[in-house]
Amino acid sequence: MFEHEDEMLTRVVEHLKRPVGVDPALDGRVMAQIAAEPVRRPGTTAAAWHWLVTPRRFSLPPLAGLTAAAALAAFLVMRGPAAPASQTTAFQFVLVAPQASSVSLVGDFNDWDPSMSPMTATRQAGLWSAVLPLEPGRYRYAFLVDGVHWQSDPTAPRAGDDEFGVPSSVVTVGGT
Amino acid sequence: MSARTLGLAVLLLGTAAGATAAQDPRLGRFDAQTRAAVMALLDSARAVGLPTEPLLDRALEGAAKSASRDQIVAATRRLAGHLARARAALGTKASLAELEAGAAALRAGADSAVLAALRRSRPRQSLTVPLAVLADLVTSGVPADTAAATVLALAPITSDDALIEFRRDVDRDIALGAPPAGAAMVRGGSIYDALNAEGPRVNPPPGPRKP
Numbered sequence: 121m122f123e124h125e126d127e128m129l130t131r132v133v134e135h136l137k138r139p140v141g142v143d144p145a146l147d148g149r150v151m152a153q154i155a156a157e158p159v160r161r162p163g164t165t166a167a168a169w170h171w172l173v174t175p176r177r178f179s180l181p182p183l184a185g186l187t188a189a190a191a192l193a194a195f196l197v198m199r200g201p202a203a204p205a206s207q208t209t210a211f212q213f214v215l216v217a218p219q220a221s222s223v224s225l226v227g228d229f230n231d232w233d234p235s236m237s238p239m240t241a242t243r244q245a246g247l248w249s250a251v252l253p254l255e256p257g258r259y260r261y262a263f264l265v266d267g268v269h270w271q272s273d274p275t276a277p278r279a280g281d282d283e284f285g286v287p288s289s290v291v292t293v294g295g296t
Numbered sequence: 297m298s299a300r301t302l303g304l305a306v307l308l309l310g311t312a313a314g315a316t317a318a319q320d321p322r323l324g325r326f327d328a329q330t331r332a333a334v335m336a337l338l339d340s341a342r343a344v345g346l347p348t349e350p351l352l353d354r355a356l357e358g359a360a361k362s363a364s365r366d367q368i369v370a371a372t373r374r375l376a377g378h379l380a381r382a383r384a385a386l387g388t389k390a391s392l393a394e395l396e397a398g399a400a401a402l403r404a405g406a407d408s409a410v411l412a413a414l415r416r417s418r419p420r421q422s423l424t425v426p427l428a429v430l431a432d433l434v435t436s437g438v439p440a441d442t443a444a445a446t447v448l449a450l451a452p453i454t455s456d457d458a459l460i461e462f463r464r465d466v467d468r469d470i471a472l473g474a475p476p477a478g479a480a481m482v483r484g485g486s487i488y489d490a491l492n493a494e495g496p497r498v499n500p501p502p503g504p505r506k507p
Contacts, residue, residue, distance in 0.1 A: 228353045231322055232360040256456075257393035258400060258428040260357065270361060277467060280435035281403050283371040284363040290400075292428040292463075294456030 208253035209293050213261075215239065215273065218246025220265045225250045227261025227288075234264045254293045262288045322356060330355075330365040337372050345388075346379050350396050378402045385411035386423065397427035404434040410444040417452045425456035429463045436467060437476035445502045446484040453491050462487055 213225050223239040229252060230236035239248040248263075260279050263271045272278060272287035279288035323331050334355045338348045354375050358368035382398030383390060385408040390398070398411050410430070414423050426447050433443035450459060462483055469479035481502055 226360060228350075228357075232353065232356040234360065255393075256422065256424055258397045258424065258431070260353075264360075277432045277463070278435060280400075280431070283374075284358050284361040284367055286361045288357070290428070290432065292397075292425055292432070292460055294425045294460055 208255050210251055211254045211291065211293060212249060212251045213239070213263075213273070213291075214275070215248045215263050215271070216246055217248055217263075217265055217271075220246075220248065222266055223248040224264040224267070225252070225261065226264050228259045229254060229261070234267065239263070254291070256293050258290055258292045260288045260290055262286065320352075322352065325356065325359050326368075327365070330359070330368055333365060333369045334372065337369065337376065341376050341379075344380070346376060346383070347392050347395060349392065350379065350399070351376055374403075375399060381408055382411060384408065386415050390415075391422065391424070393424040394422060394427065397424045397431065400431040401427045401434070404431045405440045406430055406434060406444060407440070410448065413444075413448055414451055417448060422456070423451075425459050426451040429459045432463050433466060433476075433480055436470055438466070438480045439477050442477045442480055442502060446480050449488055450484055454487060458487065 215223055217223055223241075224234040225237040225239055226232050226234050237250050237252060239250040241247070242249050261273070263273065265271055270286040273289035273291075276289040276291055279290050282288065323335065326334055334352070337355075338351060341348050341351055351372050355368050355372045358371055363371075378399035379395055381402055382395045386394055386398050401411065402408065411423075411427065414426055414430075418426065430443055430447045433447070434440050438446075447459075450462065454462070465483045466476075466479045469483065470476050474482075
């Protein structure tokens with residue numbers, strides 16, 4: 121029984137050792153088949169990424185490099201420091217005018233337009249109030265009573281230069 | 297770009313700027329003659345790089361107070377002159393608020409040299425409040441040189457809020473009968489001494505100080 125198995129194995133091995141005959145035209149048919157396949161281009165994203173990460177070498181004249189550096193430096197200098205964010209302070213204006221029927225706050229902060237900032241009569245009789253958000257700066261202003269009479273703020277510094285014959289006051293709003 | 301193209305571009309930009317100024321609805325608050333005069337002043341200021349908003353505000357103040365055309369033009373022209381001097385003293389990088397406050401200080405009687413000295417004393421901080429305080433002190437009756445010395449001493453070492461508080465204290469003292477110069481020197485000296493206790497300072501304010 122073992123001799124039969126040995127003979128079978130021998131015959132299998134002998135068969136496997138025999139050289140395989142390959143059709144000489146096989147290579148040509150394979151290459152022709154490959155050539156006939158449509159060209160597959162890499163995806164746009166993949167191609168772009170590949171382009172970006174591939175190191176490249178290029179030459180730049182020293183003068184061009186210096187010019188580019190100077191232009192960048194000039195841009196940074198001219199742009200200046202980043203402008204600070206605008207900050208406003210809520211400022212309350214108050215006037216005691218018990219006889220008034222209307223009071224307007226008028227000044228640099230509202231283009232001297234009497235209709236922009238009408239003051240509100242508070243619960244306390246004769247007290248008029250208005251709150252405005254003001255950026256840091258110095259502002260001239262006055263109160264217009266009953267649409268006719270101009271009055272400076274008795275609690276604030278005078279503007280000093282009453283060039284129009286009517287007094288004005290000033291308020292200074294700080295930024296710190 | 298050829299010179300002719302560049303010139304055409306500049307001309308178009310200038311025309312647009314002029315048209316924009318003419319279309320400012322606020323100018324409609326003036327009568328025709330006053331409006332023309334104000335626009336001419338604004339154009340002149342703009343041509344030399346001065347800010348026009350403060351000038352328009354001054355003219356609008358005149359209009360609101362029913363001032364005459366001559367009064368409006370004179371006040372606006374005067375402010376333009378002060379703005380130019382303020383810019384010369386504070387530098388071309390001065391902010392609009394600094395220029396306005398500087399013009400007010402000059403109008404009140406401060407010297408241009410004081411503005412320049414303030415710029416040097418506070419090179420990185422805004423000068424709006426110190427200049428405004430200077431203008432207010434002089435307007436309140438504090439002699440210009442005393443006000444200048446006090447503000448120059450305090451500006452580098454105090455905050456804007458502290459300067460505003462200092463001015464209010466001086467105003468209060470003056471309202472209570474104190475001489476303006478004395479009020480400024482005493483209040484300024486108190487602040488200086490309190491801050492000086494933390495370390496040596498330069499340029500103390502003028503006048504009597506607490507022992």
